[in-house]
Amino acid sequence: MYLTDEKVAVMGAAGAIGSNLTQTLLASGTASQVAMYDPYGPGLEGAAEEVYHCGFPNVDVTWSTDVGEVLTDVSYIISSGGAPRKEGMTREDLTEANAQIAKQLGLDIKQYCPNCKFVLIIFNPADITGLTALVHSGLPPSHVSTLAALDSTRLQTALAQHFNILQSKVTGCRTYGGHGEQMAVFKGGIQIDGTPLDDTLKGQSVNRTSMSAEEWSGIQERVTGGGARIIQLRGRSSFQSPAQQSVFMLRGVLGESYDWPSGAYVSGHGFDQIMMAMPCTLSSEGASWTLPEGTEEDMNALQASYEHLVVLRNEVIEAGILPPLEEWSTVNPNLA
Amino acid sequence: MYLTDEKVAVMGAAGAIGSNLTQTLLASGTASQVAMYDPYGPGLEGAAEEVYHCGFPNVDVTWSTDVGEVLTDVSYIISSGGAPRKEGMTREDLTEANAQIAKQLGLDIKQYCPNCKFVLIIFNPADITGLTALVHSGLPPSHVSTLAALDSTRLQTALAQHFNILQSKVTGCRTYGGHGEQMAVFKGGIQIDGTPLDDTLKGQSVNRTSMSAEEWSGIQERVTGGGARIIQLRGRSSFQSPAQQSVFMLRGVLGESYDWPSGAYVSGHGFDQIMMAMPCTLSSEGASWTLPEGTEEDMNALQASYEHLVVLRNEVIEAGILPPLEEWSTVNPNLA
Numbered sequence: 001m002y003l004t005d006e007k008v009a010v011m012g013a014a015g016a017i018g019s020n021l022t023q024t025l026l027a028s029g030t031a032s033q034v035a036m037y038d039p040y041g042p043g044l045e046g047a048a049e050e051v052y053h054c055g056f057p058n059v060d061v062t063w064s065t066d067v068g069e070v071l072t073d074v075s076y077i078i079s080s081g082g083a084p085r086k087e088g089m090t091r092e093d094l095t096e097a098n099a100q101i102a103k104q105l106g107l108d109i110k111q112y113c114p115n116c117k118f119v120l121i122i123f124n125p126a127d128i129t130g131l132t133a134l135v136h137s138g139l140p141p142s143h144v145s146t147l148a149a150l151d152s153t154r155l156q157t158a159l160a161q162h163f164n165i166l167q168s169k170v171t172g173c174r175t176y177g178g179h180g181e182q183m184a185v186f187k188g189g190i191q192i193d194g195t196p197l198d199d200t201l202k203g204q205s206v207n208r209t210s211m212s213a214e215e216w217s218g219i220q221e222r223v224t225g226g227g228a229r230i231i232q233l234r235g236r237s238s239f240q241s242p243a244q245q246s247v248f249m250l251r252g253v254l255g256e257s258y259d260w261p262s263g264a265y266v267s268g269h270g271f272d273q274i275m276m277a278m279p280c281t282l283s284s285e286g287a288s289w290t291l292p293e294g295t296e297e298d299m300n301a302l303q304a305s306y307e308h309l310v311v312l313r314n315e316v317i318e319a320g321i322l323p324p325l326e327e328w329s330t331v332n333p334n335l336a
Numbered sequence: 337m338y339l340t341d342e343k344v345a346v347m348g349a350a351g352a353i354g355s356n357l358t359q360t361l362l363a364s365g366t367a368s369q370v371a372m373y374d375p376y377g378p379g380l381e382g383a384a385e386e387v388y389h390c391g392f393p394n395v396d397v398t399w400s401t402d403v404g405e406v407l408t409d410v411s412y413i414i415s416s417g418g419a420p421r422k423e424g425m426t427r428e429d430l431t432e433a434n435a436q437i438a439k440q441l442g443l444d445i446k447q448y449c450p451n452c453k454f455v456l457i458i459f460n461p462a463d464i465t466g467l468t469a470l471v472h473s474g475l476p477p478s479h480v481s482t483l484a485a486l487d488s489t490r491l492q493t494a495l496a497q498h499f500n501i502l503q504s505k506v507t508g509c510r511t512y513g514g515h516g517e518q519m520a521v522f523k524g525g526i527q528i529d530g531t532p533l534d535d536t537l538k539g540q541s542v543n544r545t546s547m548s549a550e551e552w553s554g555i556q557e558r559v560t561g562g563g564a565r566i567i568q569l570r571g572r573s574s575f576q577s578p579a580q581q582s583v584f585m586l587r588g589v590l591g592e593s594y595d596w597p598s599g600a601y602v603s604g605h606g607f608d609q610i611m612m613a614m615p616c617t618l619s620s621e622g623a624s625w626t627l628p629e630g631t632e633e634d635m636n637a638l639q640a641s642y643e644h645l646v647v648l649r650n651e652v653i654e655a656g657i658l659p660p661l662e663e664w665s666t667v668n669p670n671l672a
Contacts, residue, residue: 019576020356020359020576023356023360023576023580024359024360024363027360027363027364027580027583028363028364028365029364042568042569042570043569043570043571045569046565046566046568046569046570047570047576049493049562049565049566049569050566050570050574050575050576050577051576051577052489052490052492052493052496052503053486053489053490053493053562053566053574053576053577053581054489054576054577054580054581055485055488055489055492055503055577055580055581055584055596056580057504058504059503059504060502149391150389152391153388153389153390153391154388154389156388156391157385157388157389160388166396167388167391167395168393168394168395226385226389229385230382230385230386230389232378232382233378233379233381233382233385234378234379234382234383234386235379238386238389239386240355240356240359240386240387240389240390241386241387241389241390241391244359244363244390244391244392245389245390245391247363248391260391
């Protein structure tokens, strides 16, 4: 009835993402045993009560403000447990505060559940918080990933709206690198109802619609600003789509196919000790990445996005939240 | 892949319940075609964008502030489109404003989708708003129901917490009559891991726990105040559990079993022209009710709850929002 009966921990479960995530794990038949953690007790209890009142059959949902109780015996962890992004903030503004939270999560994992199978970090800037949690957790790199799909689903959404076709008919939308303003929006591989995006840029119509270079630039801007636009429209940052895509990712780990980019620890092929969105296969082994294929322009954008992440990572090292690069393999032998 | 590909309208889709409902319909594989309506355009667009960013496969989600566009060709309607309950308010405080909204929904249904199969009203006081929508819609009474399960799931939750056992092991929790402070909490039929509640009240232990009469009274009070407690804990009224249970109800109409009470139009057997929570079977024919079975105390509580609803209904008639009782069969011949 549920894809797994093993224990799933939702960190930040009192928040908008975490409480939605808990419900969605249960409602979609993904997990039957969910442990909710949040440092804010009343909100956590309220979120748990809401879930109880849903009346899900045959589930075991618990809540606690004691992180050790929640993480003990856990197989899967999804953490939205950072400070949320407010209007006008970039994801990077949150870096230092949330990197500290990620470091503590990594240390807690090392202490309470060193054998957990998969950790998904979804609080911003996820590339940095995911990397920080990985280093301190001691886990194998394939066991820690970040939510990286939303930029791609936003690109798919924007293109479907431009051509006025169903979203599923827009395929191959992928953004790689950082999940920040410097993300790399890949053009190669995108098809609009079977027609390559490049052909529509050369004047070919789909659904009596073509696309100018300016319109494509506008769409790319909409994608990189997609999260900020949600804040403008709703007065709060995205919470449904991160929760939903996190559940899709866990379902990928549990055996379903998952086609969107995921965050992966990458070291090699011109990239060094970084976590960023890559083409990934999710399985019981976690996330395994491959190099993306794209146009020269796409690959240059990826390189630029990577370099932006390196700057952020180095700031976190300078702040003492991550150790110097050469010490990572000591802190986490799985990174050797 | 989805239980239905027919069009489902979510009214109030910019709100917390409505936006959760839209996501849950899709995430649970219940409906693939969802039309989102709300009078507040920016919030509606934001909620729709969030759903698009979820990247659900093979769905058709639309949004509009034009109620006619949303209701045309619709098969199923779920409406959370009232004003929400604030801290300190009873559900009844909302009566007149929300009854007006329900009346307009009924008139819109009559105009745009007189052949729709099922309408579920979930905004408070749901017994009154459901009744008002039914009268003005012209639909057969079995085609209009209200969400009535949350009091029962709250009772199940409170008993599971008292006995410290899994929620699913508490069975037979049912509240009937009004979904207000005057609800009838039925004791007959409740079992705690197979032991009748009555036996635990007589001293029999389950999980090394029994229950005193005072504790049972306290639990009944917690149930009737369950919604208010969520507001205290979370700073906002329940939204996840109403959305989730609404989806369970629609799944009942689409062929799954649904065991909780539902709102039904009842006229006869000592009750007259009222909508209230009853034992119901949901099917493609809508909701069909039977008389509940309970102790004498239970049945007296039901009668009291019914009488409370009669007062509320008569206030709405006096306010001119519902026609006088003798005119109902003219306004809606299906009520003859």
